[in-house]
Amino acid sequence: MAKPLITERAPAGTPVLYFAAASAEESDAVGQIPAAHRRSGPPPVPALDEATLRAHFADLAALAPTPWPGDAAAARAATLAGLSHLHPRQPAPTVQGALEVIHEVTRALAAITGLDRFSLQPPTLAAAERAALLVARASSQRLEPARIEVAAPAGSSVLAQAADLGLVPRPFARLESGDVDLESLDAAAGPATAAVAASWLTPSGAFERNLSGAAAVAHACGALFCVDATGLAALVGRTRLREADADIAWLSLRELCPAASGAALGVRSALTEKLPSPLVGKQRGGYELDDELPGTIGPLALAPADLASALAVYVALQVLGEEGLRERAERIVLQANALAREGQEGGRQGARRILLTTERST
Amino acid sequence: MSQPTDRHKLLESPGLRSIEDLFAEIPAELRHERPLRLPGPLAESDLAVRLLELASPNTDLDEALCFIGGGVYDHYVPAIVDAIAASAGAGPVTHASPQPILQAVFELQGLFASLAALDAAAAPFPSAPLALAEAIRVAARATGRTEAVVARSANPRYRAIAATLLGPAIAFREAGYHGGATRPGDAERLLSDQAACLVVEHPNYFGCLEDVSALAALAHSHGAKLIVKVDPIALGVLAPPGQAGADIAVADAQPLGSRPAYGGSLGLLACRADLTHLLPGWRVERAGDGFQAVGAAAEGVRADAVVRPVAYLAAVGPGGLTRAASLSTALAQATQRAITSIEGFDLRFRAPFFKEFAVEAKAGPEEVSEALLESNILGALALQPDYPEMDHCLLFAATESRTSADIELLRHTLELMADTAVGGDFELDSDDG
Numbered sequence: 001m002a003k004p005l006i007t008e009r010a011p012a013g014t015p016v017l018y019f020a021a022a023s024a025e026e027s028d029a030v031g032q033i034p035a036a037h038r039r040s041g042p043p044p045v046p047a048l049d050e051a052t053l054r055a056h057f058a059d060l061a062a063l064a065p066t067p068w069p070g071d072a073a074a075a076r077a078a079t080l081a082g083l084s085h086l087h088p089r090q091p092a093p094t095v096q097g098a099l100e101v102i103h104e105v106t107r108a109l110a111a112i113t114g115l116d117r118f119s120l121q122p123p124t125l126a127a128a129e130r131a132a133l134l135v136a137r138a139s140s141q142r143l144e145p146a147r148i149e150v151a152a153p154a155g156s157s158v159l160a161q162a163a164d165l166g167l168v169p170r171p172f173a174r175l176e177s178g179d180v181d182l183e184s185l186d187a188a189a190g191p192a193t194a195a196v197a198a199s200w201l202t203p204s205g206a207f208e209r210n211l212s213g214a215a216a217v218a219h220a221c222g223a224l225f226c227v228d229a230t231g232l233a234a235l236v237g238r239t240r241l242r243e244a245d246a247d248i249a250w251l252s253l254r255e256l257c258p259a260a261s262g263a264a265l266g267v268r269s270a271l272t273e274k275l276p277s278p279l280v281g282k283q284r285g286g287y288e289l290d291d292e293l294p295g296t297i298g299p300l301a302l303a304p305a306d307l308a309s310a311l312a313v314y315v316a317l318q319v320l321g322e323e324g325l326r327e328r329a330e331r332i333v334l335q336a337n338a339l340a341r342e343g344q345e346g347g348r349q350g351a352r353r354i355l356l357t358t359e360r361s362t
Numbered sequence: 363m364s365q366p367t368d369r370h371k372l373l374e375s376p377g378l379r380s381i382e383d384l385f386a387e388i389p390a391e392l393r394h395e396r397p398l399r400l401p402g403p404l405a406e407s408d409l410a411v412r413l414l415e416l417a418s419p420n421t422d423l424d425e426a427l428c429f430i431g432g433g434v435y436d437h438y439v440p441a442i443v444d445a446i447a448a449s450a451g452a453g454p455v456t457h458a459s460p461q462p463i464l465q466a467v468f469e470l471q472g473l474f475a476s477l478a479a480l481d482a483a484a485a486p487f488p489s490a491p492l493a494l495a496e497a498i499r500v501a502a503r504a505t506g507r508t509e510a511v512v513a514r515s516a517n518p519r520y521r522a523i524a525a526t527l528l529g530p531a532i533a534f535r536e537a538g539y540h541g542g543a544t545r546p547g548d549a550e551r552l553l554s555d556q557a558a559c560l561v562v563e564h565p566n567y568f569g570c571l572e573d574v575s576a577l578a579a580l581a582h583s584h585g586a587k588l589i590v591k592v593d594p595i596a597l598g599v600l601a602p603p604g605q606a607g608a609d610i611a612v613a614d615a616q617p618l619g620s621r622p623a624y625g626g627s628l629g630l631l632a633c634r635a636d637l638t639h640l641l642p643g644w645r646v647e648r649a650g651d652g653f654q655a656v657g658a659a660a661e662g663v664r665a666d667a668v669v670r671p672v673a674y675l676a677a678v679g680p681g682g683l684t685r686a687a688s689l690s691t692a693l694a695q696a697t698q699r700a701i702t703s704i705e706g707f708d709l710r711f712r713a714p715f716f717k718e719f720a721v722e723a724k725a726g727p728e729e730v731s732e733a734l735l736e737s738n739i740l741g742a743l744a745l746q747p748d749y750p751e752m753d754h755c756l757l758f759a760a761t762e763s764r765t766s767a768d769i770e771l772l773r774h775t776l777e778l779m780a781d782t783a784v785g786g787d788f789e790l791d792s793d794d795g
Binding site: 085 | 383384385388391392393395398399400401402409412413414415428430434436438445446452461462465472473488490492519522527529530571575597598600602605651652661665669673676677678679681686691692695716731740762
C-alpha cells in the first residue's frame with residue numbers, strides 16, 4: 001500500500017514560524033507590484049507541521065545508500081560552508097578553494113585518460129556526447145571541403161545527436177563479437193567525415209578490440225576520433241584514451257565516484273579552445289575562470305562544475321589513490337564476470353568474453 | 363578492496379589463471395600500465411586538514427552578506443529541509459529508484475505544475491538551463507518550426523546555454539527591451555511563420571516584471587508558444603504563468619530549499635495539456651498502488667535535490683511561500699532605496715521589480731564590487747559583459763535572508779566608496795537595447 005501523497009496529508013501538530021511576521025512596510029512593497037501581476041489566491045501547496053513532514057519522508061531513511069570509500073568524509077566535507085555555500089557568480093578570488101577542487105579533478109582525469117584538458121560542465125552524459133559532436137563540428141567548420149558527416153556504430157545515440165545538430169549520420173556495423181567492423185567503418189568514413197565515434201566498451205560490456213583500427217580509419221580520412229569512455233572505472237591504470245589515439249572523449253563522473261552527477265568532456269590540447277567556457281585555469285596568481293576561449297562551443301552550465309559532484313570525486317580520488325583505483329577496477333571486473341557467469345549457470349546465454357562492466361554501451 | 367572470495371570465484375572459471383587475465387582482452391598497443399602520478403592515498407585525518415585548507419580561502423555565504431542574484435538566490439532554508447534531504451542521500455535518481463524516491467519525483471512534478479497553473483510536468487532535469495532548452499525543443503516539435511524568439515531581458519547565461527545545447531537545430535532571435543521589460547513591438551517583428559516560441563523570463567534578469575498576458579497573446583497570434591522561465595519563490599506573490607497564458611513554464615528549484623552551492627541546479631518544466639504528449643526527458647506516473655518511471659533514462663539528478671523542494675514547499679506552506687516572496691520584495695525595495703539615496707547611484711529601470719534590480723553607478727563595477735568585498739559583502743553583478751549598452755550598470759538582489767542591518771551596511775559601504783572615489787567622467791544615461 002503506497003503512502004499518501006504529500007498533498008493528501010493533513011497537518012497534525014504545531015506549525016513552525018520560518019519567517020518574520022508581516023510588517024506594514026512589506027504590505028506596501030507588495031502593493032508596488034501592479035495588481036494584474038499578483039496572484040489572486042494563496043499558492044496551491046500543502047502546509048504540514050514538522051512531525052507530519054518527517055513521517056511523510058520517514059521511509060527515505062530506510063533506503064540504503066550505495067557505500068563508497070570516502071563517502072563519510074565527503075559528506076562531512078559537504079557540510080563545510082566554504083565548500084558548499086558559495087554563489088556561482090562570486091568573483092574568482094573569493095572561491096579559490098572551490099576552483100582548486102575543480103582544477104584538481106580535471107587534472108586527475110587528464111592523468112587517468114592521457115587527454116590534455118577536461119571540462120566538468122556537461123550536466124549529463126548525453127549532454128557531454130552532444131558537446132563532443134559540437135566540438136568536432138566547430139573544429140571542422142572552416143575546412144574545405146566541408147566536413148559534415150559523423151560515423152558511429154548503428155544504433156548509437158551519437159547518430160541521432162548528429163542528425164539533430166545538422167550533421168549527416170553515417171552508421172557502420174559491428175562484428176558478431178561486438179567489436180567495430182573496420183571494413184564497414186572504412187566504407188562509412190571519407191573526406192566529408194568530421195568525426196568517427198566509438199566506445200571503449202562493446203554493447204555487451206567487453207573491451208572494444210578494434211579501437212586502434214577505428215582511430216586509424218578516422219585519422220586517415222582527416223576526421224576526429226571521439227570515444228564514449230564509459231567503462232573508465234574498470235580500466236583505470238590499464239589503458240588510456242591517449243593510447244587509443246582519441247581526440248575527444250566523454251564520461252560520467254560516476255565512473256570515479258557513485259555520488260557524483262554530471263559528466264566530463266575531454267580533448268587533446270589542439271581542441272582546448274573549443275571546450276565549453278569557462279575553463280578553470282591555474283596562473284601564478286591563483287586559479288582563474290578562463291572565459292576567453294576563442295573557439296568555444298559556448299557554456300553548458302551556470303558554473304564551471306557542480307561543486308558538490310567535483311568535491312565527491314576529489315574525496316574519492318584522495319581516499320583511493322592510484323592503487324585504490326586499480327583495485328577498484330579489478331573488483332568491478334570481477335563482479336561483472338561473476339554476474340555474467342551466474343546468468344550462464346541459470347540457463348541464459350552469458351558472455352564468453354571477459355566483461356569490464358555490466359553497463360551497456362552502444 | 364578486492365576480496366579473496368571474489369578472486370577465488372572468478373579464478374574458478376576455465377582459462378583464467380590470474381587477475382591479469384581479466385585485462386588480457388586489451389590489445390598490447392593500447393595498454394598503459396605505467397604510474398599515472400595521481401595524488402594520494404591520503405589518510406582521512408590528513409584529508410580532513412586538506413579539505414579545511416580548501417574551504418578556508420573561499421568567502422562563503424555564512425560569513426558574507428549576499429546581494430548577488432542572477433538566477434541563483436540566497437533564500438532561507440528551514441532546518442527541517444536539510445534534515446529530510448540528508449535522509450534521502452545523494453544517490454542518483456533512476457527509473458529503478460525505490461518507490462519513496464519515485465513518489466518524491468511524482469510529488470515535485472505535481473507541485474510545480476500546480477504552482478505554475480499548468481497541467482503536467484516532466485521529471486526534474488539536472489539543470490534549469492537544460493530544462494529551458496528542452497522547453498524550446500517541445501515548442502519546435504509542437505509547431506514544426508525552427509526559430510526561437512528570446513527576450514534579451516531573459517537571463518543571458520540561460521540563453522547562451524540553451525543555444526549551445528540546441529546547436530543549429532534552432533535559430534535564436536533576440537527581442538529587445540525597453541524600460542527593463544520586453545518591448546512587444548520587437549518581439550512581434552521577430553515572430554515570423556517559423557517562430558516556434560517566444561521565451562521570456564518573469565521576473566526577468568533585471569528583476570523587472572514582464573507583461574506575460576500580452577506576450578502570450580502576441581505569441582499565440584503568430585502560432586507560437588509562450589515559454590516563461592519563472593522564479594518559484596516569486597510564485598508566492600505573482601500570478602502563475604499558466605493563468606497568464608504561458609504554454610510552458612520552466613524554473614530552477616534551487617530557491618526552494620537549497621542554498622547557492624556553486625553549481626547544483628534542478629530544472630523544472632511544466633506545460634499545458636495539449637503539449638503533454640511531447641514532454642521531454644522522463645516522468646513518474648501512478649501505476650496501480652505505486653509509481654513508475656516512463657520515458658528516457660533518467661540521469662544526473664540526485665535524490666536529495668528532488669526531496670528538498672517538496673519538503674520546502676510542504677514545510678513553509680502557502681503562507682510561508684507568500685511570506686518569503688513578500689519579504690524578499692520588501693527587502694529588495696528597501697535595498698534599492700538605500701542604494702539610490704547615495705549620489706552617483708540611479709535606478710536603471712522604472713518598471714516594477716520583484717527581488718532584483720539594476721542600478722547605474724558613476725563608479726565602475728569592479729570598484730563597487732571591491733569596496734563591497736572589503737565589508738564582506740558579495741554584490742553588484744556587472745551587466746556590461748552581457749549587455750554592452752549597460753556600461754556601469756550593476757545588478758543587486760535581496761531575499762528574506764537579508765536584514766535592515768545588512769542593508770544599512772551595504773548603504774554605508776557604498777556611501778563611503780562614493781565619498782572617497784576620485785570620480786570619473788561617466789555620465790548616467792538610460793539607453794535601452
